[in-house]
Amino acid sequence: MPGVMEAKRDLIHRLQQDILQWQGYKTTSASACGKIGLGTIESAFPGGVFPKRAIHEFITVIPEDAAASDGFIAGVLASLMEDGAACVWVSTSRRLFPASLSTFNVAPERIIFIDVNTEREALWITEEALKCEGLAAVVAELNEISLIESRRLQLAVESSGVTGFILRKDGRKTASTVATARWQISPLPSVTEEGMPGLGFPRWQVDLLKVRNGNPGSYVMEWAGDRFEEIEQSRKYETLPEQEGLKFG
Amino acid sequence: MQKRFVSIWFCHLLADWQLIRRPELAAVPFVFAAADHGRKIITSVSQLAHEAGIEKGMRAADAKAICAGLEILDDKPGRPAQLLRGLGDWCIRYAPIVSIDEFGMDSLLLDVSGCTHLWGGEREYIKEIITKFKSKGYTVRLAMADTTGAAWAVSRWGKRTPLIQPGGHTEALLSLPPEALRLDDALIMKLRKLGFSQIKTFIGMPRSVLRRRFGEAFLLRLAQAIGTEEEVLTPLQPVLPFQERLSCLEPIKTRTGIEIAITKLLECMCKRLQEEGKGLRTGILTGHRIDGKMVQIAIGTSAATHSVSHLFKLFQLKIDQIKPGLGIELFILDAPKTGDVEVPQGAMWTATPGLDDQSVTQLLDRVAGKVGASAIHRYLPATRYWPERSIKGAVSLSEKPVADWSTSRPRPTELLRQPDPIEVMALIPDHPPKFFIYKGVQHQVAKADGPERIEREWWLDEGEHRDYYQVEDDKGQRYWLFRSGHYGVEKKYKWFIHGFFA
Numbered sequence: 001m002p003g004v005m006e007a008k009r010d011l012i013h014r015l016q017q018d019i020l021q022w023q024g025y026k027t028t029s030a031s032a033c034g035k036i037g038l039g040t041i042e043s044a045f046p047g048g049v050f051p052k053r054a055i056h057e058f059i060t061v062i063p064e065d066a067a068a069s070d071g072f073i074a075g076v077l078a079s080l081m082e083d084g085a086a087c088v089w090v091s092t093s094r095r096l097f098p099a100s101l102s103t104f105n106v107a108p109e110r111i112i113f114i115d116v117n118t119e120r121e122a123l124w125i126t127e128e129a130l131k132c133e134g135l136a137a138v139v140a141e142l143n144e145i146s147l148i149e150s151r152r153l154q155l156a157v158e159s160s161g162v163t164g165f166i167l168r169k170d171g172r173k174t175a176s177t178v179a180t181a182r183w184q185i186s187p188l189p190s191v192t193e194e195g196m197p198g199l200g201f202p203r204w205q206v207d208l209l210k211v212r213n214g215n216p217g218s219y220v221m222e223w224a225g226d227r228f229e230e231i232e233q234s235r236k237y238e239t240l241p242e243q244e245g246l247k248f249g
Numbered sequence: 250m251q252k253r254f255v256s257i258w259f260c261h262l263l264a265d266w267q268l269i270r271r272p273e274l275a276a277v278p279f280v281f282a283a284a285d286h287g288r289k290i291i292t293s294v295s296q297l298a299h300e301a302g303i304e305k306g307m308r309a310a311d312a313k314a315i316c317a318g319l320e321i322l323d324d325k326p327g328r329p330a331q332l333l334r335g336l337g338d339w340c341i342r343y344a345p346i347v348s349i350d351e352f353g354m355d356s357l358l359l360d361v362s363g364c365t366h367l368w369g370g371e372r373e374y375i376k377e378i379i380t381k382f383k384s385k386g387y388t389v390r391l392a393m394a395d396t397t398g399a400a401w402a403v404s405r406w407g408k409r410t411p412l413i414q415p416g417g418h419t420e421a422l423l424s425l426p427p428e429a430l431r432l433d434d435a436l437i438m439k440l441r442k443l444g445f446s447q448i449k450t451f452i453g454m455p456r457s458v459l460r461r462r463f464g465e466a467f468l469l470r471l472a473q474a475i476g477t478e479e480e481v482l483t484p485l486q487p488v489l490p491f492q493e494r495l496s497c498l499e500p501i502k503t504r505t506g507i508e509i510a511i512t513k514l515l516e517c518m519c520k521r522l523q524e525e526g527k528g529l530r531t532g533i534l535t536g537h538r539i540d541g542k543m544v545q546i547a548i549g550t551s552a553a554t555h556s557v558s559h560l561f562k563l564f565q566l567k568i569d570q571i572k573p574g575l576g577i578e579l580f581i582l583d584a585p586k587t588g589d590v591e592v593p594q595g596a597m598w599t600a601t602p603g604l605d606d607q608s609v610t611q612l613l614d615r616v617a618g619k620v621g622a623s624a625i626h627r628y629l630p631a632t633r634y635w636p637e638r639s640i641k642g643a644v645s646l647s648e649k650p651v652a653d654w655s656t657s658r659p660r661p662t663e664l665l666r667q668p669d670p671i672e673v674m675a676l677i678p679d680h681p682p683k684f685f686i687y688k689g690v691q692h693q694v695a696k697a698d699g700p701e702r703i704e705r706e707w708w709l710d711e712g713e714h715r716d717y718y719q720v721e722d723d724k725g726q727r728y729w730l731f732r733s734g735h736y737g738v739e740k741k742y743k744w745f746i747h748g749f750f751a
Binding site: 072097116125 | 603607608609612613615616620624625628629630636640649655660661663664665666695697698719720724749751
């Protein structure tokens with residue numbers, strides 16, 4: 001009996017791979033693989049690998065969400081830029097404070113900030129930067145991006161292998177892009193050890209709204225000083241009453 | 250680098266040249282003479298004739314009377330210059346910049362900065378040149394000094410050593426006669442008449458006095474010898490500017506045409522740049538239109554490059570600015586600024602990525618060409634506490650941080666350019682806010698850290714210090730708030746929001 005089960009599992013796995021291929025998903029080469037420290041979130045992506053050759057979209061409507069997204073992206077950048085590669089950060093109205101990136105293990109001096117006045121210029125630079133193979137990642141703060149523009153960006157990353165992060169401020173028109181993954185990061189109350197006063201590690205609600213060929217999901221993550229740590233949902237609820245007590249205490 | 254110059258004085262330039270051509274003249278005193286106002290004046294004297302007492306400037310007839318067997322040869326004007334040019338071209342092996350001494354027309358001046366070590370030192374360098382010229386048949390006197398003026402003077406009038414140590418040229422000049430300063434005859438007569446027989450007798454005199462007496466030219470020569478005034482040598486083999494021209498049979502007015510022209514010009518220029526190990530830093534393309542007007546576009550690169558495709562992309566961004574009018578008939582590409590290219594070793598597999606990656610610099614060049622270099626920023630840590638000044642812009646891509654990024658104090662992920670005022674309810678004196686109202690929304694503070702007092706840099710600006718609190722509201726959103734100034738009854742203190750934590 002176990003032999004039959006195994007054969008079935010093999011068959012299903014092969015079929016899954018075939019379906020992925022027919023859907024246009026390209027398996028990444030061996031060098032592009034590797035964990036980036038996101039834990040179980042990575043298993044939501046096809047093949048269980050965080051897609052580096054892709055556009056990731058972050059929906060940020062309020063500035064608090066933008067800060068949380070910045071922090072989350074910085075945490076991902078830390079592993080993408082591990083080999084000493086540079087990153088380009090394009091924006092029309094940047095508020096990111098470079099000095100804070102070092103708390104997320106990113107060397108701020110290896111990030112090139114390009115601050116432009118118009119969305120058009122920002123889009124052009126984003127596309128050019130995504131074509132540049134020497135970069136590890138490109139972060140672009142874009143307010144509006146159309147379907148065609150997002151397709152162009154996707155084509156650029158497919159040939160170069162640069163990871164693209166797009167921070168979008170318009171929450172309404174989200175359906176009109178071809179991004180590989182759509183994220184929404186919002187801050188969650190932090191937890192200190194044994195109810196110590198002060199603030200704990202930054203903790204976020206990570207919602208993976210859309211994943212191409214993968215499974216959307218919802219997670220709670222914490223940046224534990226030098227790495228991501230996933231917080232079990234049950235533990236999250238367990239700690240809630242403690243916070244309530246702190247607030248009114 | 251320490252500048253060093255060599256002056257090679259050919260003591261008997263024409264005579265030596267004649268002897269090389271006609272060795273049979275070795276035993277005969279001979280002079281060169283040229284016709285001047287119906288008489289023959291001696292222009293150059295051989296060693297033997299000089300020993301017999303014949304001087305330059307004598308009449309040929311007088312000389313003949315002094316020395317019976319004297320042979321008089323015809324001199325052609327311009328011959329010394331021609332000879333010197335030939336010798337100078339040969340001297341290129343010793344230094345890249347060789348120039349003819351226009352004043353005496355019998356010596357060569359070499360800029361030998363950084364050349365002598367190739368011959369094993371300055372002494373060996375001088376010895377090598379003297380021996381080489383001697384074996385050819387030219388008697389030369391050499392001197393090496395920090396200035397051309399001093400080298401020239403010592404080569405002619407120096408009595409001790411031809412090698413003037415760096416910094417010692419002024420001292421070496423002191424005992425030399427005023428003739429050593431390359432002055433014209435009238436000035437020398439004047440100096441002699443006043444009793445200035447050595448340079449040291451007048452070198453210490455006030456400049457204003459010397460100027461009134463002897464004029465500006467005198468002071469210039471003096472300054473050039475001492476080294477306070479720089480003297481520019483005109484090299485025999487001029488350094489060709491990086492320029493390419495393309496004239497068109499038919500006037501060009503289409504974008505495609507202009508693109509082809511730029512590619513052709515770049516191909517020629519980059520070939521030359523590559524051969525010389527150089528790269529372009531700024532490029533200017535000038536188009537001469539058939540109506541006589543000129544159109545110009547310019548590009549700049551952050552690192553010297555001779556890559557045709559990259560430079561073409563930079564020009565391509567600017568083609569829209571060219572107004573061809575009725576057509577362009579001549580394209581000129583100039584490279585006013587070039588730099589040395591560090592040829593990277595070809596990598597067999599992917600090289601380590603980083604800021605100095607070639608594709609990154611090329612990307613930044615394109616961005617700078619499109620939106621301007623002022624849009625590109627990179628930050629380094631500054632050793633200051635005031636948040637706005639704790640980072641500074643990097644000057645270049647290669648600049649490395651001198652200090653570490655500090656992580657000991659919490660700094661917000663997003664920092665507002667200007668702190669925004671907020672309304673706050675906080676316990677006096679030192680408690681974090683209970684709640685605050687920002688943009689009409691009330692935030693209940695659940696947790697807080699602080700205060701962290703940051704004093705104002707009083708030597709830069711005046712104002713109150715800031716007490717920063719890191720707070721988290723009941724929804725988990727984290728902020729950076731500060732109170733400007735102390736609590737007090739009369740004193741006004743204010744609360745601000747300055748950033749958002751991740």
